Amino acid sequence: MVKPKITMIHLASALFAVLALAALALLLVPGWLGLGSTAIPAAKAAAPAALVKRPATPAVVLPPAVSDVLRSGVLIVISKHSQQMFVFKNGQPWAVSPVSTGKRGHATPAGVFPILQKAVRHRSNLYSNAPMPYMQRLTWSGIAIHAGRLPGYPASHGCVRLPHAFARALFVLTRASATTVVITNDRLTSNGQARTLALNTPMPHLPVLGAPQPQETQLTKAPAAAQPRIEALPLDPVQLAAGGQTIQLAAAATPDEANAMWIRMIAVHPELARYQKAVIPAVVGSRKVYRLRATAPGAHSFCTSLKQRGGACFNVS
Structure with a gap:
Protein backbone atom coordinates (compact mmCIF):
# COMPACT_ATOMS: atom_id res chain seq x y z
CA MET A 1 0.00 0.00 0.00
CA VAL A 2 1.24 3.42 -0.85
CA LYS A 3 0.83 5.90 2.00
CA PRO A 4 -0.41 9.31 0.86
CA LYS A 5 1.96 12.13 1.41
CA ILE A 6 0.79 14.87 3.77
CA THR A 7 2.05 18.12 2.45
CA MET A 8 1.96 21.63 3.91
CA ILE A 9 -0.85 22.47 1.52
CA HIS A 10 -3.01 19.70 3.05
CA LEU A 11 -2.27 20.91 6.57
CA ALA A 12 -3.13 24.50 5.71
CA SER A 13 -6.38 23.43 4.10
CA ALA A 14 -7.36 21.39 7.13
CA LEU A 15 -6.55 24.20 9.54
CA PHE A 16 -8.59 26.65 7.47
CA ALA A 17 -11.58 24.28 7.55
CA VAL A 18 -11.38 23.93 11.35
CA LEU A 19 -11.23 27.69 11.81
CA ALA A 20 -14.19 28.21 9.48
CA LEU A 21 -16.28 25.65 11.41
CA ALA A 22 -15.37 27.32 14.70
CA ALA A 23 -16.42 30.74 13.40
CA LEU A 24 -19.71 29.33 12.16
CA ALA A 25 -20.36 27.74 15.53
CA LEU A 26 -19.83 31.07 17.30
CA LEU A 27 -22.41 32.71 15.06
CA LEU A 28 -25.03 29.96 15.34
CA VAL A 29 -24.56 28.91 18.97
CA PRO A 30 -24.06 31.94 21.26
CA GLY A 31 -22.08 30.99 24.33
CA TRP A 32 -20.04 28.22 22.61
CA LEU A 33 -16.48 28.07 23.89
CA GLY A 34 -17.70 30.03 26.94
CA LEU A 35 -17.45 33.39 25.16
CA GLY A 36 -21.08 34.36 25.88
CA SER A 37 -23.60 36.10 23.69
CA THR A 38 -22.64 39.18 21.67
CA ALA A 39 -26.23 40.49 21.81
CA ILE A 40 -27.06 43.32 24.24
CA PRO A 41 -29.72 42.16 26.70
CA ALA A 42 -33.08 43.90 26.29
CA ALA A 43 -32.90 45.22 29.84
CA LYS A 44 -29.71 47.11 28.93
CA ALA A 45 -30.88 48.26 25.50
CA ALA A 46 -33.69 50.34 26.91
CA ALA A 47 -34.06 52.10 30.21
CA PRO A 48 -36.61 50.56 32.57
CA ALA A 49 -40.08 52.10 32.24
CA ALA A 50 -39.90 53.39 35.79
CA LEU A 51 -36.90 55.56 34.88
CA VAL A 52 -38.55 57.27 31.87
CA LYS A 53 -39.89 60.66 32.95
CA ARG A 54 -43.45 61.32 31.85
CA PRO A 55 -44.71 64.88 31.46
CA ALA A 56 -46.57 66.08 34.52
CA THR A 57 -50.33 66.39 34.19
CA PRO A 58 -51.15 70.10 33.79
CA ALA A 59 -52.75 71.56 36.88
CA VAL A 60 -56.41 72.49 36.63
CA VAL A 61 -56.57 76.29 36.30
CA LEU A 62 -59.89 77.99 36.96
CA PRO A 63 -60.66 81.35 35.35
CA PRO A 64 -61.38 84.38 37.55
CA ALA A 65 -65.05 84.96 38.27
CA VAL A 66 -66.84 87.06 35.65
CA SER A 67 -67.98 89.51 38.32
CA ASP A 68 -64.38 89.95 39.46
CA VAL A 69 -62.95 90.77 36.03
CA LEU A 70 -65.83 93.15 35.37
CA ARG A 71 -64.66 95.10 38.41
CA SER A 72 -60.96 94.90 37.54
CA GLY A 73 -59.73 92.90 34.59
CA VAL A 74 -60.64 91.77 31.10
CA LEU A 75 -63.74 89.84 30.04
CA ILE A 76 -63.79 88.31 26.55
CA VAL A 77 -67.11 87.00 25.23
CA ILE A 78 -67.15 85.07 21.93
CA SER A 79 -70.34 84.22 20.05
CA LYS A 80 -69.88 81.33 17.64
CA HIS A 81 -73.31 82.01 16.14
CA SER A 82 -72.54 85.67 15.44
CA GLN A 83 -68.80 85.18 14.80
CA GLN A 84 -68.13 88.17 17.03
CA MET A 85 -65.88 88.89 20.02
CA PHE A 86 -66.91 91.41 22.68
CA VAL A 87 -64.13 92.67 24.98
CA PHE A 88 -64.67 94.49 28.28
CA LYS A 89 -62.00 96.21 30.34
CA ASN A 90 -62.88 96.93 33.97
CA GLY A 91 -66.55 96.42 33.09
CA GLN A 92 -66.66 98.86 30.20
CA PRO A 93 -66.87 97.92 26.50
CA TRP A 94 -63.35 98.01 25.09
CA ALA A 95 -63.78 96.79 21.51
CA VAL A 96 -65.73 94.43 19.26
CA SER A 97 -64.12 92.31 16.55
CA PRO A 98 -65.14 89.69 14.01
CA VAL A 99 -63.71 86.20 14.57
CA SER A 100 -63.46 82.87 12.81
CA THR A 101 -64.11 79.87 15.07
CA GLY A 102 -63.88 76.12 14.42
CA LYS A 103 -65.34 74.64 11.26
CA ARG A 104 -67.55 71.55 11.11
CA GLY A 105 -65.74 68.59 12.65
CA HIS A 106 -63.42 70.94 14.59
CA ALA A 107 -65.93 72.93 16.64
CA THR A 108 -64.64 75.46 19.14
CA PRO A 109 -65.79 74.27 22.58
CA ALA A 110 -68.25 76.42 24.51
CA GLY A 111 -67.64 77.25 28.16
CA VAL A 112 -65.65 79.48 30.48
CA PHE A 113 -61.87 79.46 30.13
CA PRO A 114 -58.75 81.02 31.66
CA ILE A 115 -55.70 82.23 29.77
CA LEU A 116 -53.19 79.41 30.32
CA GLN A 117 -50.26 80.65 28.22
CA LYS A 118 -49.31 83.59 26.03
CA ALA A 119 -46.74 83.74 23.23
CA VAL A 120 -46.12 86.44 20.62
CA ARG A 121 -44.77 83.79 18.22
CA HIS A 122 -46.15 80.26 18.33
CA ARG A 123 -46.67 77.40 15.89
CA SER A 124 -49.27 74.65 15.98
CA ASN A 125 -48.12 71.31 17.34
CA LEU A 126 -51.09 69.61 15.66
CA TYR A 127 -51.59 71.19 12.24
CA SER A 128 -48.54 71.38 9.96
CA ASN A 129 -46.59 73.77 12.17
CA ALA A 130 -49.05 76.53 11.24
CA PRO A 131 -48.18 79.99 12.63
CA MET A 132 -50.33 81.28 15.52
CA PRO A 133 -49.21 84.90 16.16
CA TYR A 134 -50.16 86.50 19.47
CA MET A 135 -51.33 83.15 20.83
CA GLN A 136 -53.37 83.04 24.05
CA ARG A 137 -53.98 79.42 25.06
CA LEU A 138 -57.40 78.42 26.44
CA THR A 139 -56.99 74.63 26.76
CA TRP A 140 -54.11 72.15 26.87
CA SER A 141 -55.66 70.29 23.92
CA GLY A 142 -54.78 73.07 21.50
CA ILE A 143 -57.60 75.64 21.62
CA ALA A 144 -56.31 79.22 21.58
CA ILE A 145 -57.04 82.78 20.51
CA HIS A 146 -54.59 84.06 17.86
CA ALA A 147 -54.21 86.13 14.72
CA GLY A 148 -55.29 84.43 11.52
CA ARG A 149 -57.31 84.54 8.30
CA LEU A 150 -60.98 85.55 8.62
CA PRO A 151 -63.00 84.41 5.59
CA GLY A 152 -66.31 85.50 7.16
CA TYR A 153 -67.37 82.09 8.48
CA PRO A 154 -66.08 79.36 10.87
CA ALA A 155 -62.89 78.04 9.24
CA SER A 156 -60.35 77.10 11.93
CA HIS A 157 -59.43 73.76 13.49
CA GLY A 158 -61.01 74.88 16.76
CA CYS A 159 -59.08 78.04 17.60
CA VAL A 160 -60.52 81.55 17.62
CA ARG A 161 -58.92 83.62 14.85
CA LEU A 162 -58.72 87.41 15.02
CA PRO A 163 -57.56 90.17 12.69
CA HIS A 164 -53.82 90.65 13.16
CA ALA A 165 -53.96 94.19 14.57
CA PHE A 166 -56.75 93.29 16.97
CA ALA A 167 -54.97 90.12 18.14
CA ARG A 168 -51.87 92.20 18.88
CA ALA A 169 -53.83 94.80 20.85
CA LEU A 170 -55.71 92.13 22.80
CA PHE A 171 -52.45 90.36 23.61
CA VAL A 172 -51.11 93.57 25.15
CA LEU A 173 -54.33 94.12 27.10
CA THR A 174 -54.78 90.77 28.84
CA ARG A 175 -53.15 89.32 31.92
CA ALA A 176 -53.65 85.64 32.67
CA SER A 177 -54.50 86.32 36.32
CA ALA A 178 -57.24 88.84 35.47
CA THR A 179 -58.82 87.60 32.22
CA THR A 180 -61.83 85.35 31.69
CA VAL A 181 -62.99 84.05 28.30
CA VAL A 182 -66.61 83.00 27.75
CA ILE A 183 -67.45 81.15 24.52
CA THR A 184 -71.12 80.62 23.69
CA ASN A 185 -73.23 79.04 20.96
CA ASP A 186 -75.83 81.79 21.45
CA ARG A 187 -76.36 84.71 19.12
CA LEU A 188 -75.06 88.01 20.50
CA THR A 189 -75.46 91.38 18.83
CA SER A 190 -74.59 93.91 21.56
CA ASN A 191 -72.26 94.53 24.47
CA GLY A 192 -75.21 94.41 26.86
CA GLN A 193 -76.22 90.95 25.70
CA ALA A 194 -72.62 89.74 25.94
CA ARG A 195 -72.15 91.02 29.50
CA THR A 196 -75.47 89.58 30.71
CA LEU A 197 -74.77 86.18 29.16
CA ALA A 198 -71.31 86.05 30.74
CA LEU A 199 -72.72 86.87 34.18
CA ASN A 200 -75.23 84.03 33.84
CA THR A 201 -72.88 81.37 32.45
CA PRO A 202 -72.00 78.80 35.16
CA MET A 203 -68.34 78.71 36.12
CA PRO A 204 -66.27 75.50 35.92
CA HIS A 205 -65.40 73.73 39.17
CA LEU A 206 -62.42 71.79 40.46
CA PRO A 207 -62.72 68.04 39.74
CA VAL A 208 -63.84 65.73 42.57
CA LEU A 209 -61.09 63.30 43.62
CA GLY A 210 -61.88 59.72 42.62
CA ALA A 211 -64.55 60.68 40.11
CA PRO A 212 -64.01 59.96 36.39
CA GLN A 213 -62.79 63.12 34.69
CA PRO A 214 -63.31 64.34 31.12
CA GLN A 215 -60.24 65.03 29.00
CA GLU A 216 -60.94 68.76 28.94
CA THR A 217 -61.08 70.97 32.00
CA GLN A 218 -63.42 73.52 30.50
CA LEU A 219 -67.05 73.76 31.47
CA THR A 220 -69.78 71.65 29.94
CA LYS A 221 -72.57 74.18 29.99
CA ALA A 222 -75.29 73.48 32.54
CA PRO A 223 -78.94 74.40 32.06
CA ALA A 224 -79.66 78.11 32.45
CA ALA A 225 -81.94 77.40 35.41
CA ALA A 226 -78.98 76.21 37.47
CA GLN A 227 -78.28 79.79 38.61
CA PRO A 228 -80.44 82.87 39.17
CA ARG A 229 -80.31 85.40 36.36
CA ILE A 230 -78.25 88.52 37.01
CA GLU A 231 -78.77 91.73 35.09
CA ALA A 232 -75.69 93.77 34.27
CA LEU A 233 -75.46 97.00 36.26
CA PRO A 234 -74.26 100.24 34.69
CA LEU A 235 -70.94 101.47 36.04
CA ASP A 236 -70.27 104.97 37.25
Whole structure:
Protein backbone atom coordinates (compact mmCIF):
# COMPACT_ATOMS: atom_id res chain seq x y z
CA MET A 1 0.00 0.00 0.00
CA VAL A 2 1.24 3.42 -0.85
CA LYS A 3 0.83 5.90 2.00
CA PRO A 4 -0.41 9.31 0.86
CA LYS A 5 1.96 12.13 1.41
CA ILE A 6 0.79 14.87 3.77
CA THR A 7 2.05 18.12 2.45
CA MET A 8 1.96 21.63 3.91
CA ILE A 9 -0.85 22.47 1.52
CA HIS A 10 -3.01 19.70 3.05
CA LEU A 11 -2.27 20.91 6.57
CA ALA A 12 -3.13 24.50 5.71
CA SER A 13 -6.38 23.43 4.10
CA ALA A 14 -7.36 21.39 7.13
CA LEU A 15 -6.55 24.20 9.54
CA PHE A 16 -8.59 26.65 7.47
CA ALA A 17 -11.58 24.28 7.55
CA VAL A 18 -11.38 23.93 11.35
CA LEU A 19 -11.23 27.69 11.81
CA ALA A 20 -14.19 28.21 9.48
CA LEU A 21 -16.28 25.65 11.41
CA ALA A 22 -15.37 27.32 14.70
CA ALA A 23 -16.42 30.74 13.40
CA LEU A 24 -19.71 29.33 12.16
CA ALA A 25 -20.36 27.74 15.53
CA LEU A 26 -19.83 31.07 17.30
CA LEU A 27 -22.41 32.71 15.06
CA LEU A 28 -25.03 29.96 15.34
CA VAL A 29 -24.56 28.91 18.97
CA PRO A 30 -24.06 31.94 21.26
CA GLY A 31 -22.08 30.99 24.33
CA TRP A 32 -20.04 28.22 22.61
CA LEU A 33 -16.48 28.07 23.89
CA GLY A 34 -17.70 30.03 26.94
CA LEU A 35 -17.45 33.39 25.16
CA GLY A 36 -21.08 34.36 25.88
CA SER A 37 -23.60 36.10 23.69
CA THR A 38 -22.64 39.18 21.67
CA ALA A 39 -26.23 40.49 21.81
CA ILE A 40 -27.06 43.32 24.24
CA PRO A 41 -29.72 42.16 26.70
CA ALA A 42 -33.08 43.90 26.29
CA ALA A 43 -32.90 45.22 29.84
CA LYS A 44 -29.71 47.11 28.93
CA ALA A 45 -30.88 48.26 25.50
CA ALA A 46 -33.69 50.34 26.91
CA ALA A 47 -34.06 52.10 30.21
CA PRO A 48 -36.61 50.56 32.57
CA ALA A 49 -40.08 52.10 32.24
CA ALA A 50 -39.90 53.39 35.79
CA LEU A 51 -36.90 55.56 34.88
CA VAL A 52 -38.55 57.27 31.87
CA LYS A 53 -39.89 60.66 32.95
CA ARG A 54 -43.45 61.32 31.85
CA PRO A 55 -44.71 64.88 31.46
CA ALA A 56 -46.57 66.08 34.52
CA THR A 57 -50.33 66.39 34.19
CA PRO A 58 -51.15 70.10 33.79
CA ALA A 59 -52.75 71.56 36.88
CA VAL A 60 -56.41 72.49 36.63
CA VAL A 61 -56.57 76.29 36.30
CA LEU A 62 -59.89 77.99 36.96
CA PRO A 63 -60.66 81.35 35.35
CA PRO A 64 -61.38 84.38 37.55
CA ALA A 65 -65.05 84.96 38.27
CA VAL A 66 -66.84 87.06 35.65
CA SER A 67 -67.98 89.51 38.32
CA ASP A 68 -64.38 89.95 39.46
CA VAL A 69 -62.95 90.77 36.03
CA LEU A 70 -65.83 93.15 35.37
CA ARG A 71 -64.66 95.10 38.41
CA SER A 72 -60.96 94.90 37.54
CA GLY A 73 -59.73 92.90 34.59
CA VAL A 74 -60.64 91.77 31.10
CA LEU A 75 -63.74 89.84 30.04
CA ILE A 76 -63.79 88.31 26.55
CA VAL A 77 -67.11 87.00 25.23
CA ILE A 78 -67.15 85.07 21.93
CA SER A 79 -70.34 84.22 20.05
CA LYS A 80 -69.88 81.33 17.64
CA HIS A 81 -73.31 82.01 16.14
CA SER A 82 -72.54 85.67 15.44
CA GLN A 83 -68.80 85.18 14.80
CA GLN A 84 -68.13 88.17 17.03
CA MET A 85 -65.88 88.89 20.02
CA PHE A 86 -66.91 91.41 22.68
CA VAL A 87 -64.13 92.67 24.98
CA PHE A 88 -64.67 94.49 28.28
CA LYS A 89 -62.00 96.21 30.34
CA ASN A 90 -62.88 96.93 33.97
CA GLY A 91 -66.55 96.42 33.09
CA GLN A 92 -66.66 98.86 30.20
CA PRO A 93 -66.87 97.92 26.50
CA TRP A 94 -63.35 98.01 25.09
CA ALA A 95 -63.78 96.79 21.51
CA VAL A 96 -65.73 94.43 19.26
CA SER A 97 -64.12 92.31 16.55
CA PRO A 98 -65.14 89.69 14.01
CA VAL A 99 -63.71 86.20 14.57
CA SER A 100 -63.46 82.87 12.81
CA THR A 101 -64.11 79.87 15.07
CA GLY A 102 -63.88 76.12 14.42
CA LYS A 103 -65.34 74.64 11.26
CA ARG A 104 -67.55 71.55 11.11
CA GLY A 105 -65.74 68.59 12.65
CA HIS A 106 -63.42 70.94 14.59
CA ALA A 107 -65.93 72.93 16.64
CA THR A 108 -64.64 75.46 19.14
CA PRO A 109 -65.79 74.27 22.58
CA ALA A 110 -68.25 76.42 24.51
CA GLY A 111 -67.64 77.25 28.16
CA VAL A 112 -65.65 79.48 30.48
CA PHE A 113 -61.87 79.46 30.13
CA PRO A 114 -58.75 81.02 31.66
CA ILE A 115 -55.70 82.23 29.77
CA LEU A 116 -53.19 79.41 30.32
CA GLN A 117 -50.26 80.65 28.22
CA LYS A 118 -49.31 83.59 26.03
CA ALA A 119 -46.74 83.74 23.23
CA VAL A 120 -46.12 86.44 20.62
CA ARG A 121 -44.77 83.79 18.22
CA HIS A 122 -46.15 80.26 18.33
CA ARG A 123 -46.67 77.40 15.89
CA SER A 124 -49.27 74.65 15.98
CA ASN A 125 -48.12 71.31 17.34
CA LEU A 126 -51.09 69.61 15.66
CA TYR A 127 -51.59 71.19 12.24
CA SER A 128 -48.54 71.38 9.96
CA ASN A 129 -46.59 73.77 12.17
CA ALA A 130 -49.05 76.53 11.24
CA PRO A 131 -48.18 79.99 12.63
CA MET A 132 -50.33 81.28 15.52
CA PRO A 133 -49.21 84.90 16.16
CA TYR A 134 -50.16 86.50 19.47
CA MET A 135 -51.33 83.15 20.83
CA GLN A 136 -53.37 83.04 24.05
CA ARG A 137 -53.98 79.42 25.06
CA LEU A 138 -57.40 78.42 26.44
CA THR A 139 -56.99 74.63 26.76
CA TRP A 140 -54.11 72.15 26.87
CA SER A 141 -55.66 70.29 23.92
CA GLY A 142 -54.78 73.07 21.50
CA ILE A 143 -57.60 75.64 21.62
CA ALA A 144 -56.31 79.22 21.58
CA ILE A 145 -57.04 82.78 20.51
CA HIS A 146 -54.59 84.06 17.86
CA ALA A 147 -54.21 86.13 14.72
CA GLY A 148 -55.29 84.43 11.52
CA ARG A 149 -57.31 84.54 8.30
CA LEU A 150 -60.98 85.55 8.62
CA PRO A 151 -63.00 84.41 5.59
CA GLY A 152 -66.31 85.50 7.16
CA TYR A 153 -67.37 82.09 8.48
CA PRO A 154 -66.08 79.36 10.87
CA ALA A 155 -62.89 78.04 9.24
CA SER A 156 -60.35 77.10 11.93
CA HIS A 157 -59.43 73.76 13.49
CA GLY A 158 -61.01 74.88 16.76
CA CYS A 159 -59.08 78.04 17.60
CA VAL A 160 -60.52 81.55 17.62
CA ARG A 161 -58.92 83.62 14.85
CA LEU A 162 -58.72 87.41 15.02
CA PRO A 163 -57.56 90.17 12.69
CA HIS A 164 -53.82 90.65 13.16
CA ALA A 165 -53.96 94.19 14.57
CA PHE A 166 -56.75 93.29 16.97
CA ALA A 167 -54.97 90.12 18.14
CA ARG A 168 -51.87 92.20 18.88
CA ALA A 169 -53.83 94.80 20.85
CA LEU A 170 -55.71 92.13 22.80
CA PHE A 171 -52.45 90.36 23.61
CA VAL A 172 -51.11 93.57 25.15
CA LEU A 173 -54.33 94.12 27.10
CA THR A 174 -54.78 90.77 28.84
CA ARG A 175 -53.15 89.32 31.92
CA ALA A 176 -53.65 85.64 32.67
CA SER A 177 -54.50 86.32 36.32
CA ALA A 178 -57.24 88.84 35.47
CA THR A 179 -58.82 87.60 32.22
CA THR A 180 -61.83 85.35 31.69
CA VAL A 181 -62.99 84.05 28.30
CA VAL A 182 -66.61 83.00 27.75
CA ILE A 183 -67.45 81.15 24.52
CA THR A 184 -71.12 80.62 23.69
CA ASN A 185 -73.23 79.04 20.96
CA ASP A 186 -75.83 81.79 21.45
CA ARG A 187 -76.36 84.71 19.12
CA LEU A 188 -75.06 88.01 20.50
CA THR A 189 -75.46 91.38 18.83
CA SER A 190 -74.59 93.91 21.56
CA ASN A 191 -72.26 94.53 24.47
CA GLY A 192 -75.21 94.41 26.86
CA GLN A 193 -76.22 90.95 25.70
CA ALA A 194 -72.62 89.74 25.94
CA ARG A 195 -72.15 91.02 29.50
CA THR A 196 -75.47 89.58 30.71
CA LEU A 197 -74.77 86.18 29.16
CA ALA A 198 -71.31 86.05 30.74
CA LEU A 199 -72.72 86.87 34.18
CA ASN A 200 -75.23 84.03 33.84
CA THR A 201 -72.88 81.37 32.45
CA PRO A 202 -72.00 78.80 35.16
CA MET A 203 -68.34 78.71 36.12
CA PRO A 204 -66.27 75.50 35.92
CA HIS A 205 -65.40 73.73 39.17
CA LEU A 206 -62.42 71.79 40.46
CA PRO A 207 -62.72 68.04 39.74
CA VAL A 208 -63.84 65.73 42.57
CA LEU A 209 -61.09 63.30 43.62
CA GLY A 210 -61.88 59.72 42.62
CA ALA A 211 -64.55 60.68 40.11
CA PRO A 212 -64.01 59.96 36.39
CA GLN A 213 -62.79 63.12 34.69
CA PRO A 214 -63.31 64.34 31.12
CA GLN A 215 -60.24 65.03 29.00
CA GLU A 216 -60.94 68.76 28.94
CA THR A 217 -61.08 70.97 32.00
CA GLN A 218 -63.42 73.52 30.50
CA LEU A 219 -67.05 73.76 31.47
CA THR A 220 -69.78 71.65 29.94
CA LYS A 221 -72.57 74.18 29.99
CA ALA A 222 -75.29 73.48 32.54
CA PRO A 223 -78.94 74.40 32.06
CA ALA A 224 -79.66 78.11 32.45
CA ALA A 225 -81.94 77.40 35.41
CA ALA A 226 -78.98 76.21 37.47
CA GLN A 227 -78.28 79.79 38.61
CA PRO A 228 -80.44 82.87 39.17
CA ARG A 229 -80.31 85.40 36.36
CA ILE A 230 -78.25 88.52 37.01
CA GLU A 231 -78.77 91.73 35.09
CA ALA A 232 -75.69 93.77 34.27
CA LEU A 233 -75.46 97.00 36.26
CA PRO A 234 -74.26 100.24 34.69
CA LEU A 235 -70.94 101.47 36.04
CA ASP A 236 -70.27 104.97 37.25
CA PRO A 237 -68.07 106.84 34.70
CA VAL A 238 -66.76 109.12 37.47
CA GLN A 239 -65.60 106.09 39.45
CA LEU A 240 -63.88 104.69 36.36
CA ALA A 241 -62.01 107.91 35.77
CA ALA A 242 -60.81 108.18 39.39
CA GLY A 243 -57.04 108.19 39.61
CA GLY A 244 -56.52 108.78 35.89
CA GLN A 245 -56.39 111.51 33.28
CA THR A 246 -58.85 111.62 30.38
CA ILE A 247 -58.01 112.60 26.81
CA GLN A 248 -60.08 112.79 23.63
CA LEU A 249 -58.68 111.09 20.56
CA ALA A 250 -61.39 111.45 17.92
CA ALA A 251 -65.07 112.01 17.17
CA ALA A 252 -67.10 109.71 14.93
CA ALA A 253 -70.54 109.59 13.35
CA THR A 254 -71.44 106.22 14.90
CA PRO A 255 -70.30 104.11 17.87
CA ASP A 256 -69.04 101.41 15.47
CA GLU A 257 -66.89 103.96 13.67
CA ALA A 258 -65.46 105.12 17.02
CA ASN A 259 -64.64 101.51 17.96
CA ALA A 260 -62.96 100.98 14.59
CA MET A 261 -60.84 104.09 15.18
CA TRP A 262 -59.85 102.73 18.59
CA ILE A 263 -58.67 99.43 17.11
CA ARG A 264 -56.65 101.22 14.43
CA MET A 265 -55.04 103.50 17.03
CA ILE A 266 -54.08 100.58 19.28
CA ALA A 267 -52.42 98.87 16.33
CA VAL A 268 -50.19 101.97 15.95
CA HIS A 269 -49.87 102.79 19.67
CA PRO A 270 -50.03 99.48 21.64
CA GLU A 271 -49.68 101.36 24.94
CA LEU A 272 -53.30 102.49 24.50
CA ALA A 273 -54.40 98.94 25.26
CA ARG A 274 -53.83 99.72 28.94
CA TYR A 275 -56.17 102.75 28.79
CA GLN A 276 -59.85 102.74 29.71
CA LYS A 277 -61.77 103.51 26.52
CA ALA A 278 -65.11 105.35 26.47
CA VAL A 279 -67.41 106.35 23.59
CA ILE A 280 -69.40 109.40 24.70
CA PRO A 281 -72.44 110.60 22.70
CA ALA A 282 -72.69 114.35 22.20
CA VAL A 283 -74.51 116.90 20.06
CA VAL A 284 -72.42 119.46 18.20
CA GLY A 285 -74.70 122.06 16.61
CA SER A 286 -77.48 119.91 15.20
CA ARG A 287 -75.27 116.89 14.58
CA LYS A 288 -74.88 113.90 16.91
CA VAL A 289 -71.33 112.63 17.30
CA TYR A 290 -69.57 110.00 19.39
CA ARG A 291 -66.40 111.13 21.15
CA LEU A 292 -63.62 108.59 21.57
CA ARG A 293 -61.94 109.14 24.91
CA ALA A 294 -59.34 107.27 26.95
CA THR A 295 -58.47 107.41 30.64
CA ALA A 296 -55.29 106.33 32.42
CA PRO A 297 -52.62 107.75 34.71
CA GLY A 298 -50.25 109.88 32.63
CA ALA A 299 -52.68 110.18 29.70
CA HIS A 300 -51.88 113.88 29.28
CA SER A 301 -48.22 113.08 28.58
CA PHE A 302 -49.26 110.60 25.91
CA CYS A 303 -51.58 113.20 24.38
CA THR A 304 -48.75 115.74 24.22
CA SER A 305 -46.47 113.20 22.58
CA LEU A 306 -49.20 112.25 20.09
CA LYS A 307 -49.75 115.88 19.07
CA GLN A 308 -46.00 116.37 18.59
CA ARG A 309 -46.11 113.50 16.09
CA GLY A 310 -48.99 115.10 14.20
CA GLY A 311 -51.86 113.20 15.83
CA ALA A 312 -55.17 114.65 16.99
CA CYS A 313 -55.67 114.74 20.74
CA PHE A 314 -56.60 117.08 23.57
CA ASN A 315 -56.89 116.83 27.34
CA VAL A 316 -60.38 116.51 28.85
CA SER A 317 -59.71 116.19 32.58
